[in-house]
Amino acid sequence: MPASGGCDRPCLGRPDKLRASHDQGSVGRENDMTLPFKPQNGPVSLEALRHSVSHIMADAVLRLFPEGKVAIGPSIEHGFYYDFDLPRALTDEDLPVIEAEMRKVVAEAGDFLMSTMTREEASQRLADSGQKYKVELLADIPEGEEITFYNHGTWADLCEGPHVENAKQIRNDAFKLTSVAGAYWRGDSNNAMLQRIYGTAWFSKKDLRLYMDYLEEIKKRDHRRLGRELDLFSLNPDFGAGLVFWHAKLGHVRRQLEQWWWDLHYADNYWPVYTPHVAGESVFEQSGHLENYADMIWAPMLVDNRPHRVKPMNCPGHVTIFNAKRHSYRDLPVRYAELGTVYRYEPSGTLHGMLRVRGFTQDDAHIFCTPEQLADEIVGVLEMVHTILSTFGYEYTAYLATRPEKYLGTDEIWEHALEALKIAAARKELELEDDPGGGVFYGPKIDFKIKDALGREWQGPTVQVDFNLPDRFDIQYNDSDNNLKRPVMVHRAIFGSMERFVGGLIEHFGAWFPLWLCPTPVAVLPITEEQMPAGAELQQRLTAAGFKSVLTANGPLRKRVRESELEKIPYMAVLGGREVEEGKVNLRIHGVKEQKTMSIDDFIQYLTDKRNSKSLDY
RNA sequence: GCCAGAGUAGCUCAGGGGUAGAGCUCUGCUUUCGUAAAGCAGUGGUCACGAGUUCAAAUCUCGUCUCUGGCUCCA
Structure with missing residues (x-):
């Protein structure tokens, strides 16, 4: 078997994903922390085991397709994958065949051995065997770093390890291939589409079974399945893909949530506002949405010969209300809340039940305040976040997203806003994980990730400071010194979208809604x-x-x-x-x-x- | 949007070049019942949609739409 090459060395893509629909952010985490069972330990780490099984799989696949080319094959949460360029498309029927071949490989593989070679040798070797992706990976390894291969049997793979010491440490009854899917080379949609095979591996047959049971439980709780079985919601292609119908029972759930949500906002002195669902295109030109997110906004419609757009955001509407009169510093902070329905054009392949849709209702609010009031306002938001999340039994983690490379506003204002976020968190004794450079170009933010009953992470509430819209819409208030000044604007959403949040609740509770939400108790x-x-x-x-x-x-x-x-x-x-x-x-x-x-x-x-x-x- | 797979009754699915099948649901009748499935009968389908091949298409071919698994993306 010719050398093929590396695996996950220059780590490409984001191998920390379980399901795109759930892991909406990019924060990695330790393997298997979230499972409902504690996996058995082995002579090496689970990561090393899985990484090794991915090598075994690559070996097996190339035995079946000698002309195949390999790309990367890292361990991921709960398993591993490997990407291939193969002469034909794989189907699910290929998986058992590959698994059987893998068992043969495991029996023959013996020791996993590391070897080093010079860059020239490695390059020659990979080029000779036609492994063009590996050649590219090799080129990415920084000058001066050691070039290592891991070998088992006749297989050699450009890889930095670590691996099992001997294939005997891989149990033939404790791994399983789970699916095939397309994946872009280097995760770039301009590149060739490769075929990715996903698998899972454990140190014991029992863990594999427990994991398969866990997957089964996830399937049983799938909100799309429960939505159909229990008559909760539906989608209708005639109306359009990604547009949700809330049936009576789920309508009840939503209504209870909304009532509670309004109660909380009234208690915090927010005012309800209602804004139009369509607006002349110039509004979104002024807000910058058209310029930055044109692909996500639904196509224009001509009304009175003027292009209009369905709103992708509620902020311009709230700003318009704020700007409808001259504000005194005595008015601030002004807090507007709206369950605002927005429409965004999501690519067809990304739509997913209620979790990824083209029309959804945000539990939106905007706060206009002075820089001095910022920290207090954020404290109020953090308190509401806690109230809401803990009511559902969600655990959560907060991330402070700081200034990205491309940004608007001065260093001073960024510093001030960041400081306000930190002060607010400190006052609520909320620990902030770092998300360096994760802020939006218009301001820093705190994002929350929530963990559901099955240990899966979901995108949660967000509170964002915005330096962009106040400028673009020339928002002002008259300060005590009779000078017009720019207020700070805070965007925040706690449910995020009603669709996604309630879809998540269905899975979190397995549709056994708590009594206060339960449609038919x-x-x-x-x-x-x-x-x-x-x-x-x-x-x-x-x-x-x-x-x-x-x-x-x-x-x-x-x-x-x-x-x-x-x-x-x-x-x-x-x-x-x-x-x-x-x-x-x-x-x-x-x-x-x-x-x-x-x-x-x-x-x-x-x-x-x-x-x-x-x-x-x- | 990209790669691959799928679309047959409300649901879960079988069938497969010669004018459609099961179970559950639903309706009616019988049953009057003590904590997870009583019996009988009946309703219900342009086999996703549009073209093509054929004497004949649900079945073969192409296109479109939608869904599924991923990838990319998600203010």
């Missing part, structure tokens, strides 16, 4: 028609107390219990002769082992308490 189940009147009365009491319920005596109780469970109705109120006689209900509560019997009054009080406390259990 109670199934009233009279055992026979005889208890129907009592059932109807109970349903009325529940409705009066603000709880929706279903009521049916049709069919055997067992069947109705099953159906209620599948509908994810957390409370089953069973009414038999005994209960009716005593004015009680028998309760089967999701996640609670023993059934409870209590009076109707107690039941309603119980539900009310759970709802008012936004309890996470039933």
Whole structure:
């Protein structure tokens, strides 16, 4: 087998991704910290094991396709991949064949040995074997750095390691190839499309099984699947790709969230505003959105011979309201909030259920304040972030994104804003991870990443300082010294978008929404028609107390219990002769082992308490 | 947008050049039932859409749309 070359050396792309739809940022993290089980340790690290299995796979693939070319093959969270340039497209049917070949390779491979060679030797060797991608990778290795190869059996790969010591450390029943997909060479869409094979590897068969179970659980909770099964939402190609229909039950969830959201904003002295969904194109020219994000804005429509655009952002609208009158320093801070629906043209291949869509509602707010007020305003936002995230049981991490290479504004103003963000975080004892250069060109920000019940990370709230729009729209206030000054503008969103956030909630809770959000919390189940009147009365009491319920005596109780469970109705109120006689209900509560019997009054009080406390259990 | 795969009843899927099938759902009847599936009958499909090949297309070919897995991208 000819030498082929390197793997992940000049680390290209971002090998820390599990699913693009979830990991929306670029912050890497340690392997397997997020799994619901603790993987067994081995003689080397899991990364080294996986990296080694990727070599084994590359060896196996080239045995099957001798004319194939290899690119990079790093370990990633929970597994590994390797990119290939092959004479034909792979399908899922190829995976078992490659796996079988891998088992042969493992049996023959023996020691993993490192060797060094000069740049010239390496270059010659890679060029001779036609491994053009490896030649490029070699060229990227800085002058003076050692050129290392890792070999097993007849395979040699340009690679800096580390690896297992011997292929015996790879268990043939503890790795699995999971999928094939396209991937651009060097992650650049201008480059050739290669074929990437993903796999997972562990030190024990048991860990592999646990991991496969974990994947199964993720699949079961997929919001698209639950959305269909439970009649929560749909998409309709006739209306357009990436446009979400919120069905009745999810409409209820959203309505509860929005009501709460408004309550929190009123408590913090935000004002509600409403802005138009379309605007003359000049607005987005002035805001700079057209210039910077033209590809993301929906095509123009001519109205009265003038091009209009559907809004991709709410900020210009809020600025317009602010600018509609002259503001005194006494007015500040001004806080505008809007559940603003925006439309952005996302490439077709990126659309994904409710998580990546072309029309969505941001829980947007803009704060106009003086530089001196900035830190206080950010404290208020951080407090609301905490209130909201902790209510759902989300853990979160905050990242301070500092000045990027290309930016607007003076050094002083950046320094001041950064300082304000830091002071605010310190006052809330919020630890800030660094995201150097991660700020937007118009200002620094704090981004939150949240971790769901399955340990997956999601893009969370964001609070951004903006030096750009105030200039572009010439925003002013009249200060105490009677000079017109530029206020600072803060953008912030906590849910982000209702679509993405609620899609995430579906998966986080597995559609078992907490009572305060739950669309149908109670199934009233009279055992026979005889208890129907009592059932109807109970349903009325529940409705009066603000709880929706279903009521049916049709069919055997067992069947109705099953159906209620599948509908994810957390409370089953069973009414038999005994209960009716005593004015009680028998309760089967999701996640609670023993059934409870209590009076109707107690039941309603119980539900009310759970709802008012936004309890996470039933 | 790119690479690959897929699209048959509301859902999950089988079938495959000679005018469509199962289970569940739904409707009706029977059953009156104590905590995860009672019985019988019935409704329901231009086989994604458009062209082409053919005596004949759901089936073969091409194009379009949508979805799936990734990649790139996400103010």
